[in-house]
Amino acid sequence: MNPTVALLLAQDGITNGIVFALLGVAILLVFLVTRVLFVVQGEFVVLGAVTLVQVQRGEVAGAAWLLMPLALLCLVLSAIQFVRERNSRLWSLQNGICLLALAIGLCATFYPPAGKSAWLQITTxxxxxxxxxxxLYWTAFRNICRSSILTLLFAAMCVHYVLQGLMLPLFGPEGFRALPLVRGRIDFGGIWLSAQLIFMLCVFLLLTTALWLVFHHTLPGKALRAVSINRVGARLVGISSDIAGAAAFGLASLIGAVSGILIAPLSNVYYDSGFLLALKGFVGCVVGGLASFPLAALGALLTGLLDSFAAFYASALKDSIVFALLVPMLLYMSVTQISGRGEEAGE
Amino acid sequence: MRRLTTIALLVPLGIAASSVVLSSYWLTLVISVGINVLVCVGLCVMAGQAGIASFGQAAFVGVGAYATALLTTQGHLPPWVSLFASLGLTVAFAFVIGWITVRLSGHYLVLGTLGWSVGFYYVLANVPGLGGYDGISGLPQLFLMTGNDERIPFNVLVWALEAAVLLITINILDSGPGRAIRVVRSKAMAESFGIDTSRYKLAVFVLAATTAGLSGWLQAHFLRFVNPNPFNLNASVEYLFMSLIGGLSHFAGAVIGPFLVVVTKSLLQTNLASLVQTTGNYEIVAFGVVVLLLLHFAPNGVVSLLPGSLQLHSRLTGSAREALNSVEKPARGGVVLSAKGVSKYYGGLRALNEVSLDVGAAEVVALVGPNGAGKSTLFDLLSGLAEPSAGAVSLLGERVDGQSPRSIVKRGLARTFQHAQLNDDMTVLENVALGGHLRGNTSLISAALRLDRRKEAALLAEAALQIDRLRLTEVRDEKAGSLALGQQRIIEVARALMVDPVIVLLDEPAAGLRFAEKQALATVIDELRKRGVAVLVVEHDLDFVDQIADRVVVFDFGTKIAEGSVATVLNDPRVVEAYLGRPRSAA
Structure with missing residues (x-):
């Protein structure tokens, strides 16, 4: 391997790593707030990427056909709840978002965004x-939000099955690749970096800074952190676990959409690419210890680099190698937990 | 219990017998149900009873299948010989994977098995000699018969194995080791009664992998080819789904679940395509929706519909022919437990500060003090759940500080917990019998083969005796979770007495008790004193303390502030200050 190849692989690894890091951050956020190990996060990335391609081609976004039935289903569930429990309100955040989602879906179907403005495409x-x-939180998770982690994980797996099963007929088995949003290369003292990489880094830094600001300097963000630290305590001081869960899922889908936009010009995205992406995001989180956001992001970057270098040396075994990254981490955890004492999570 | 065993044997044998009348379509279906059931039985015990949710069962099926595939096609061994290789290799893999993963808790365990599953799949597909994604074909038949009627003896074999596995499962769950498996989730409590949780978790993990390996061997010779696909992560998840649909709380779920899933899937596959008229894997959508609905409306699976009489609970059987052995109690006047200058720091916080304390044989010592005074911390240090930062603890003259809870309970120290730590799904009898784990200790193998019956009878008889002594006879066969909190504390006391202790540590045993129950408890403590057992008790009810205790030790902010008889201690100005605050200085 010569320096040029190494540099290329490193660039590739960093771009992968950024996507894994975004996935990892979202998965960790959802896990800390709702205890759901959110394997569906990968599907959000795929939906984001595929939708960008469809919008660029001027086609009707297939995602609208997932969004609208989902919103209708959610409205129906809310109506059933309204009939069964008289005390629930007709006008709630949930119903508002359902209606908004319907409006967005109809808009995207009948007035697909025309023109080449990248900002319009991204906004769509x-x-x-x-x-x-x-x-998804309201339809599939809210009513079982106090179940065991295992049950919640199974619910997430079910949602993953349903989405993936619907995405095949909706998008077909072909790969999707978007036109680059930014072109060109930038010279850094003899080292050429692609503009897309710089763009990704900027978006990543912007997004993580924004998240940090939200979590540390706004009341809703602090409320979410409170829920992640102690769910019962947060409920006792009046933080709605319902809204907190929906907010965590909303942030996750937002991060997923952005990751999709970032990854779309770089590689072919297939309807079923999401699961492996989510798993690698998981690996990143675990390598980072599944507790701290900066560490999870760092672990994901490491995973991305390993992924790209492993692809060069042993492309067939690359996924095994990435998962082997778990072994030293788990071994360390295992050995430190050997003695008969220590606090059990009691799950 | 007997009825359950009968059903567990009759159902599989009935299915085996029915092979003669089944149509070709159903025969294949029933065989593949059986192959799945084998995996799910192991999974059900592992996930439902021991709380180990493994996402790697399909990989163990793969180990079994590939081992026999290689040995029969390339080594030309007969399949009946390669069966042992399949099982042996699976066990070896399970030991290594299990050694790393089962000590982990919660999501780390999920991820560990998940990583193993994904990694193994790519290894199968890419290591030369294993046939890549095409796999290995041309495996020999198990039964040398002409035509495709091989399936009839095959079905008989599958379901006969099923009957054997179910019988072993029942035998294990209805035994001392079985009760230990059911409480490994409460690590601190289990270790305090001498249960080696890591060892039992590993044993369950290996057992579950063994049934998976057996299933792999059957599957390989049924299909007569292997490829990596049936052993990927999705397959592992599907095994978990099947068990969950059936219900993890009862091993019957491991039979019902696969039956429902395999049959429904087969029907969906044949009928849905013509119904929807388009390509696409709609059966996976339907599957997802159905399971999601099930999780919402029947989160405990189909087995939650089973009647209570089919629950698996150990019951008292007749009279025991032998009694459990009991140790000689130390002579009156000697020191049983002694703490010298014991401190515990959590960072900068001093939870305990140079506490010294002696408890003599046949002496009842009460610890009192406001909340947060360090009483429960002291209990944790004495019983080995925490290590003192400084100081020495000795039990019967030997240093025990820094030792594990398991080695301390072996020396005769038993304890109760401030927040009752019982298994809610086990009966009172089973929970109490758990305390005698070390005295009635039998191996998993002798439990599986029913060689433990005499010891088990003695253990249950002794447990029943303790239950009678603490006036719990009426609720003996009730589930512990259904009882009032006060009664749960008394169960904890009974369980601690099962250890045959030289000293008992009771953490607020009288909280939430009614007057008559308190009197019964006082009588039991008095009996213990007469038998030479030392008692250290944390209690807030001073009338109760006055009634039972020989000596009172008062704690405040981690320091011992007074010691002596109840009357002298209660008039000690420092004690009054700790409880009631400093009197305003007389003006």
Whole structure:
């Protein structure tokens, strides 16, 4: 391997790593707030990427056909709840978001965004994908939110099956690849970096800074952190676990849409690419310890680099190698937990 | 219990017998149900009873299948010989994977098995000699018969194995080791009664992998070819789904679940395509929706519909022919437990500060003090759940500080917990019998083969005795979770007495008790004193303390502030200050 190849692989690894890091951050956020190990996160990325391609081609976004039935289903469930429990309100955040989602879906179907403005395309993608998070939370997770982690994981697996099963007829088995949003290369003292990489880095830094600001300097963000630290305590001081869960899912779908936009010009995205992406995001989180956001992001970057270098040396075994990254981490955890004492999570 | 065993044997044998009348379509279906059931039985015990949710069962099926495929096609061994290789290799893999993963808790365990599953799939597909994604074909038949009627003896074999596995499962769950398996989730409590949780978790993991390996061997010779696809992560998840649909709380779920899933899937595959008229895997959508609905409306699976009489619970059987052995109690006047200058720091916080305390044989010592005074911390240090930062603890003259809870309970120290730590789904009898784990100790193998019956009878008889002594006879066969909190505390006391202790640590045993129950408890403590057992008790009810205790030790902010008889201690100005605050200085 010569320096040029190494540099290329490193660039590739960093771009992969950024996507894994975004996935990891979203998965960790959802896990801490709702205890759901959110394997569906990969589907959000795929939806974001595919929608960007469809919008660029001027086609009707298939995601609208997922969003609208989901919003309708959510409205129906809310109506059933209204009939059964008289005390629930007709006008709620949930119903508002359902109606908004319907409006967005109809808009995207009948007035697909025309023109080449990248900002318009990005806005369309984000608006179509983001509402899916809260809607999925309300339809599939809210009523079982106090079940065991295992049950919640199974619910997430079911949602993953349903989405993936619907995405095949909706998008077909072909790969999707978007036109680059930014072109060209930039010279850094003899090292050429692609503009897309710089763009990704900027978006990543912007998004993580924004998240940090939200979590540390706004009341809703602090409320979410409170829920992640102690669910019962947060409920006792009046933080609605319902809204917190929906907000975590909403942030996850937003991050998923952005990751999709970032990954779309770089590689072919297939209807079933999401699961492996989500798993690698998981690996990143675990390598980072599944507790801290900066560490999870760092772990994901490491995973991305390993992924790209492993692809060069042993492309067939690359996925095994990435998962082997778990072994030293788990071994360390295992050995430190050997003694008969220590606090059990009691799950 | 007997009825359950009968059903568990009759159902599989009935299915085996029915092979003669089944149509070709159903025969194949029933065989593939059986192959799945084998995996699910292991999974059900592992996930439902021991709380280990493994996402790697399909990989163990793969180990079994590939082992026999290689040995029969390339080594030309007969399949009946390669069966042992399949099982042996699966066990070896399970030991290594299990050693790393089962000590982990919660999501780390999920991820560990998940990583193993994904990694193994790519290894199968890419390591030369394993046939890549095409796999290995041309495996020999198990039964040398002409035509495709091989399936009839095959079905008999599958379901006979099923009957054997179910019988072993029942035998294990209805035994001492079985009760230990059911409480490994409460690590601190289990270790305090001498249960080696890591060892039992590993044993369950290996057992579950063994049934998976057996299933792999059957599957390989049924299909007569292997490829990596049936052993990927999705397959592992599907095994979990099947068990969950059936219900993890009862091993019957491991039979019902696969039956429902395999049959429904087969029907959907044949009928849905013509119904929807388009390509696409709609059966996976339907599957997802159905399971999602099930999780919402029947989260405990189909087995939650089973009647209570089919629940698996150990019951008292007749009279025991032998009694459990009991140790000689130390002579009156000697020191049983002694703490010298014991401290515990959590970072900068001093939870305990140079506490010294002696408890003599046949002496009842009460610890009192406001909340947060360090009483429960002291209990944790004495019983080995936490290690003192400084100081020495000795039990019967030997240093025990820094030792594990398991080695301390072996020396005769038993304890109860402030927040009752019982298994809610086990009966009172089973929970109490758990305390005698070390005295009635039998191996998993002798439990599986029913060689433990005499010891088990003695153990249950002793447990019943303790239950009678603490006036719990009426609720003996009730589930512990259905009882009032006060009664649960008394169960904890009974369980601690099962250890045959030289000293018992009771953490607020009288909280939430009614007057008559308190009197019964006082009588039991008095009996213990007469038998030479030392008692250290944390209690807030001072009338109760006055009634039972020989000596009172008062704690405040981690320091011992007074010691002596109840009357002198209660008039000690420092004690009054700790409880009631400093009197306003007389003006």
């Amino acid at each position: 993608v984000v608006c179509l994908i983001t509402p899916m998070g809260p809607l």
